[in-house]
Amino acid sequence: MTAPLLSVRDLSVAFSQGGKETLAVDRISFDIGEGETVALVGESGSGKSVTALSVLKLLPYPPASHPSGQILFGGKDLLASSENELRRVRGNDITMIFQEPMTSLNPLHTIEDQISEILKLHQGMADKAARQRTLALLEEVGIRDPEKRMNAYPHQLSGGQRQRVMIAMALANKPKLLIADEPTTALDVTVQAQILQLLADLKAAQGMSMLFITHDLGIVRKIADRVCVMTGGKIVETGPTREIFENPQHPYTRHLLAAEPKGNPPAANAAAAPVMRGENIKVWFPIKQGFLRKTVDHVKAVDGIDVTIRAGQTLGVVGESGSGKTTLGLALSRMISSEGVIRFGETDINKYSFREMRPLRRELQIVFQDPYGSLSPRMSVADIIAEGLEVHEPKLSADERDARVVAALKEVNLDPENRFRYPHEFSGGQRQRIALARAMVLNPRFVMLDEPTSALDMSVQAQVVDLLRALQQKHNLAYLFISHDLKVVKALANEVLVMRNGKAVEYGPSEEIFARPKTDYTRALMAAAFRIETAEQGAVSE
Amino acid sequence: MTDIIGTTPALPVKRPRLSPLNARRWQNFKANRRGWWALWIFLFLFVASLLAEFIANDKPIIVSYKGETLFPVLVDYPEEKFGGFYAVTDYRDPVIQEEINRNGWSIWPPVRYSYRTVNNELPDTAPSKPFWLFTPEERCARYPQGVDDPNCVFGNMNILGTDDQARDVFARALYGFRISVLFGLILTAASAVIGVTAGALQGYFGGWLDLIAQRFIEIWSSIPTLYLLLIMASILPPGFWILLCIMLLFSWVSFVGIVRAEFLRARNFEYVNAARALGVRNRTIMFRHLLPNAMVTTLTFLPFILNGSITTLTSLDFLGFGLPPGSPSLGELLAQGKNNLQAPWLGLTGFIVISLMLSLLIFVGEATRDAFDPRKAFK
Numbered sequence: 001m002t003a004p005l006l007s008v009r010d011l012s013v014a015f016s017q018g019g020k021e022t023l024a025v026d027r028i029s030f031d032i033g034e035g036e037t038v039a040l041v042g043e044s045g046s047g048k049s050v051t052a053l054s055v056l057k058l059l060p061y062p063p064a065s066h067p068s069g070q071i072l073f074g075g076k077d078l079l080a081s082s083e084n085e086l087r088r089v090r091g092n093d094i095t096m097i098f099q100e101p102m103t104s105l106n107p108l109h110t111i112e113d114q115i116s117e118i119l120k121l122h123q124g125m126a127d128k129a130a131r132q133r134t135l136a137l138l139e140e141v142g143i144r145d146p147e148k149r150m151n152a153y154p155h156q157l158s159g160g161q162r163q164r165v166m167i168a169m170a171l172a173n174k175p176k177l178l179i180a181d182e183p184t185t186a187l188d189v190t191v192q193a194q195i196l197q198l199l200a201d202l203k204a205a206q207g208m209s210m211l212f213i214t215h216d217l218g219i220v221r222k223i224a225d226r227v228c229v230m231t232g233g234k235i236v237e238t239g240p241t242r243e244i245f246e247n248p249q250h251p252y253t254r255h256l257l258a259a260e261p262k263g264n265p266p267a268a269n270a271a272a273a274p275v276m277r278g279e280n281i282k283v284w285f286p287i288k289q290g291f292l293r294k295t296v297d298h299v300k301a302v303d304g305i306d307v308t309i310r311a312g313q314t315l316g317v318v319g320e321s322g323s324g325k326t327t328l329g330l331a332l333s334r335m336i337s338s339e340g341v342i343r344f345g346e347t348d349i350n351k352y353s354f355r356e357m358r359p360l361r362r363e364l365q366i367v368f369q370d371p372y373g374s375l376s377p378r379m380s381v382a383d384i385i386a387e388g389l390e391v392h393e394p395k396l397s398a399d400e401r402d403a404r405v406v407a408a409l410k411e412v413n414l415d416p417e418n419r420f421r422y423p424h425e426f427s428g429g430q431r432q433r434i435a436l437a438r439a440m441v442l443n444p445r446f447v448m449l450d451e452p453t454s455a456l457d458m459s460v461q462a463q464v465v466d467l468l469r470a471l472q473q474k475h476n477l478a479y480l481f482i483s484h485d486l487k488v489v490k491a492l493a494n495e496v497l498v499m500r501n502g503k504a505v506e507y508g509p510s511e512e513i514f515a516r517p518k519t520d521y522t523r524a525l526m527a528a529a530f531r532i533e534t535a536e537q538g539a540v541s542e
Numbered sequence: 543m544t545d546i547i548g549t550t551p552a553l554p555v556k557r558p559r560l561s562p563l564n565a566r567r568w569q570n571f572k573a574n575r576r577g578w579w580a581l582w583i584f585l586f587l588f589v590a591s592l593l594a595e596f597i598a599n600d601k602p603i604i605v606s607y608k609g610e611t612l613f614p615v616l617v618d619y620p621e622e623k624f625g626g627f628y629a630v631t632d633y634r635d636p637v638i639q640e641e642i643n644r645n646g647w648s649i650w651p652p653v654r655y656s657y658r659t660v661n662n663e664l665p666d667t668a669p670s671k672p673f674w675l676f677t678p679e680e681r682c683a684r685y686p687q688g689v690d691d692p693n694c695v696f697g698n699m700n701i702l703g704t705d706d707q708a709r710d711v712f713a714r715a716l717y718g719f720r721i722s723v724l725f726g727l728i729l730t731a732a733s734a735v736i737g738v739t740a741g742a743l744q745g746y747f748g749g750w751l752d753l754i755a756q757r758f759i760e761i762w763s764s765i766p767t768l769y770l771l772l773i774m775a776s777i778l779p780p781g782f783w784i785l786l787c788i789m790l791l792f793s794w795v796s797f798v799g800i801v802r803a804e805f806l807r808a809r810n811f812e813y814v815n816a817a818r819a820l821g822v823r824n825r826t827i828m829f830r831h832l833l834p835n836a837m838v839t840t841l842t843f844l845p846f847i848l849n850g851s852i853t854t855l856t857s858l859d860f861l862g863f864g865l866p867p868g869s870p871s872l873g874e875l876l877a878q879g880k881n882n883l884q885a886p887w888l889g890l891t892g893f894i895v896i897s898l899m900l901s902l903l904i905f906v907g908e909a910t911r912d913a914f915d916p917r918k919a920f921k
Contacts, residue, residue: 335819361821373812378834387830388820438816 004031005209006177011069013050024050026233037210039224043457047233048213052181056090092122095170099182104166105154111165112150118172137168142198160191179211188321188484193528196223215457217256221245222532229253259459261491272310275446275478281305281340283331301327303502314479316493318486324502325482329448333366362392365439369451371431375423381434382419388442408441429460448480453488465491486529490514498522567913577909584902591720598653598713601633606646654697655710657717657870668708669885673699703887705878715895717870726852732790737797745805746828759795767792775863796847804836838914845907849900872896
């Protein structure tokens with residue numbers, strides 16, 4: 001067997017803060033051969049991203065340090081290399097793409113500038129040659145009309161296109177190794193499937209190796225040749241992908257494999273009392289032009305949608321990004337203004353003012369997508385949960401309020417003893433439970449869940465889904481569940497509304513839609529979610 | 543569920559006195575040794591200057607007179623009490639002192655001059671040198687009994703000399719420091735309240751309110767403040783509060799920009815939306831969720847705005863448009879130093895006090911900035 005392209009030996013990474021040393025990665029070793037794809041799998045905090053960053057020595061030193069280890073690339077130890085030698089390797093032999101395509105591109109330069117800069121820097125290309133090569137690269141990564149797109153700024157591109165540009169930048173110098181750090185986590189499932197397909201194609205065409213970092217085992221099965229399972233800074237199991245999936249040895253690997261959102265929702269019950277009904281909901285944002293700001297057209301974010309959400313039932317709203325799912329949810333919960341009739345119980349609340357809505361807010365709760373952003377970092381968990389009680393039940397004494405907070409935390413399976421801690425001391429899944437407790441403490445009838453699981457690790461997603469289902473049964477809650485991930489929707493929703501460009505594509509009981517999707521669009525969404533496959537052109541927007 | 547935290551029934555976690563965030567900030571502040579020491583030195587000087595009446599005054603602190611305990615520092619006793627006939631007692635008058643000493647005793651502050659006390663026993667013509675530049679005989683030459691006079695004591699010496707009206711420079715610098723710092727603090731606090739409120743309202747509600755208020759501020763801040771101050775000073779009677787109000791008219795604007803920007807940014811944060819979804823009132827949202835964000839930048843700016851206010855007051859005093867004549871003011875001390883180059887102790891004292899005060903405040907400000915800098919997590 002030939003020598004591997006990259007060989008990581010005994011690598012440790014430590015961070016020092018305030019005199020304390022924390023070991024983030026603990027003596028791990030793995031090899032990547034030529035043309036091979038190795039996946040590093042683990043949950044957040046397992047040290048997989050830190051490992052990837054230390055290959056190129058991109059961690060912030062000095063707080064970070066390497067107590068032990070070697071990273072051999074082509075026989076040379078990168079950890080012992082000087083900054084100058086490393087610069088020649090970075091962006092040349094080894095390149096990297098990151099999770100967040102929004103922030104990885106410089107917003108002030110066109111994409112042509114950003115790609116050709118690398119070519120000029122590393123290969124000393126002349127302007128004209130660099131332009132030709134940029135064009136070829138953009139074509140290679142599947143950007144349509146590359147000629148027109150070259151002068152676009154990052155904000156003019158969609159998330160998937162931005163990630164394609166990032167890949168083009170990474171490929172510009174024909175690297176031997178591409179490190180992909182969760183490259184699809186921030187993307188829609190349909191786009192994710194396309195990007196993965198693209199990466200696989202490019203890898204095959206160029207014969208490069210890939211280090212793929214992800215928390216999603218579905219992706220691993222699709223793309224990787226070999227898998228390293230990481231937890232707590234250690235690699236607990238490593239082996240060919242097929243073996244790991246068929247015959248996992250380590251209990252943690254088995255835990256990961258078992259951690260898919262599972263279970264089925266209770267069957268749809270058309271007789272249950274409707275809690276929320278929307279009739280012909282429209283949210284149109286005006287496009288204004290000219291000196292007098294005349295309204296010339298509208299962006300029809302939600303365009304005439306009828307929904308009914310019943311007590312104890314879940315309506316799942318699915319669709320690609322930009323299809324208007326979240327806008328619909330915000331309109332129904334009266335966070336933005338809309339046209340049409342919104343009946344909550346029997347009353348039409350669509351014309352209620354903020355003040356008139358206030359008493360209804362306790363029955364109509366929202367849980368947001370990002371568990372890091374939706375909790376104020378300056379308030380303790382107890383204060384966060386009690387905030388709604390202060391508004392809606394101001395007569396409660398401090399002790400009664402505390403008792404309610406404790407009960408709410410118990411309900412979401414968190415230890416109430418920790419209620420005086422601050423959100424940053426909790427993990428993503430725990431934070432999402434706190435956000436749920438904040439909604440549950442008011443005993444709502446209707447909860448809008450805006451992608452509550454998409455920022456979470458796979459195994460945590462499954463737990464949150466179980467919790468949501470249990471709470472629903474206990475309190476007979478009506479859920480509006482918004483997600484682009486049909487796996488989660490399938491586990492939770494008994495009715496599904498498929499949206500595209502603000503319009504309802506399909507609406508009906510979930511068994512029916514999952515069993516017999518009527519449109520190509522729905523089929524494409526399902527293929528992407530369940531099998532990570534791309535659809536033929538035109539089925540989805542990108 | 544594997545996700546439950548702290549499964550052992552540990553002792554309840556009590557709410558710490560400082561939130562972890564503030565505790566870290568305090569640590570960062572302390573880590574800046576220069577700022578940490580500057581804070582303590584400044585606090586010491588400021589507290590001392592607040593007690594200036596007990597350090598430098600032309601009245602005794604306590605007088606025991608005919609079995610009665612009197613506090614001349616705090617209470618104005620008419621001279622009748624001591625057998626005279628003026629409405630206010632001049633305790634520096636040898637006759638009164640003799641009367642008190644015959645019927646009791648008195649405790650004087652370390653320096654027996656207030657900022658407006660004229661030294662009638664000047665060894666030299668005013669402005670006179672600090673006492674340590676004279677021989678002991680010269681110092682007390684004007685007292686009736688010379689060196690043996692009961693008033694030829696340290697408290698009656700001019701530590702830093704006198705100004706051109708025979709007033710003690712040390713006392714004037716001490717009172718001047720106090721009035722400058724107080725002026726700066728009140729002005730900064732008041733403009734912070736107005737500026738933060740205005741910025742918060744603009745940033746939170748946006749739209750037309752923001753548009754109109756921003757245009758108003760643009761026009762308002764283009765008025766040349768110093769000229770206006772000079773004109774106003776010639777119309778209105780000069781005084782501490784008048785001056786404060788005029789300067790307040792313009793100084794609040796400096797806060798609006800940063801606070802407005804913070805509110806504009808933070809009003810779309812998800813936890814602000816979450817609070818809105820709970821039905822929390824706008825006012826509560828602004829105070830509880832948005833103001834802490836804006837306070838970080840505001841606090842970072844505060845020391846520098848404080849310094850700016852003090853400098854403006856000093857320069858107005860220097861030009862003679864500031865506090866009313868006779869007030870203890872550092873700017874006036876500098877002006878005297880300029881007019882009396884033969885008396886370098888005037889200018890030097892003014893310079894040292896002002897530069898020390900401003901430097902200390904800037905050091906404290908730097909440490910505050912460090913403390914609130916989120917990137918300063920590592921050492």
